[in-house]
Amino acid sequence: MQDQTALALQEDLSDRIVATGCHGVIIDITALDIxxxxxxxxxxSIAAISRVLDAETVVVGMRPAVAITLVELGLxxxxxxxxxxxxxxxELLARSRADEPEDLGIDGLSATT
Known part of the structure; x- marks a missing residue:
């Protein structure tokens, strides 16, 4: 993955989160060998931006060599x-959303009360 592609992904993804109001982001890195x-x-950075926008990030398809490299880099x-x-x-995102407490409004009451 080239640096410009990665930066474009980060910007496009944050725009899509805002536009759709999604609560989960899945990044498939199966194609990344290194x-x-x-x-x-x-x-x-994508995870941090997603959290600010109320979306959880899940990375899927990480190869063992990629995981080892991330550890060796101290990341x-x-x-x-x-x-x-x-x-x-x-499934992980679905379970995570189901386990979250109901969102409270400004006055501290649930949206359904």
Missing amino acids: VDSFVGRMLS SLDGIRTALNVELGM
Whole structure:
């Protein structure tokens, strides 16, 4: 993945989160054979932006060599959950949303009260 592609992904993704109001982002990195510190930081940045926009990030399809490289680079993917494939990532997001407490309005009452 080239740096410009990664930056475009980050910008496009944040625009889509705002436009759709989604609460989950799945990033499939199956095609990545290797990563560098830039891609690792970009994934962390996407997760941080997504959290601010009320969306959880799940990375799927991480190869063992990619995971080892991230550890060797000292990059922790804070705020990013992982799953083996897209289907398991979708299940993870669904369970996560089901476990969240109901959103409270400004006055501290639930939206349904």
